Amino acid sequence: MTDIHKIAESPTYQKLVKTRSAFGWILTFVMMWIYFGFIYLVAFRKDLMSMKLGTGVMTLSIPLGIGVIIFTVMLTGFYVSRANNEFDKLTAKIKDENK
DSSP: OOHHHHHHTOHHHHHHHHHHHHHHHHHHHHHHHHHHHHHHHHHHOHHHHTOBOTTSSOBTHHHHHHHHHHHHHHHHHHHHHHIIIIIHHHHHHHHHHTO
16 A cells, blocks of 8 residues: 555544645635625625714725725634644644654
């Protein structure tokens, strides 16, 4: 059996692939929900998005747009944190099992 097949059949590798893939899809759907929710508001709730905040020229769409960007950065940080802690440990375990 080749190393590739040995690794592919490893329970640790299968756990890594399943966990990382599921986590990636969850984050993808969360980000799509946030992004398309913002686009929905821009397209169909112009009255809400054009609501002025205070006496200046800022509307609700500005802080919401900045919020989408900040949320994206936070989501990326969350993924990197989990990847560095959980996924890297599983990868190291797979490497150790197949020396």
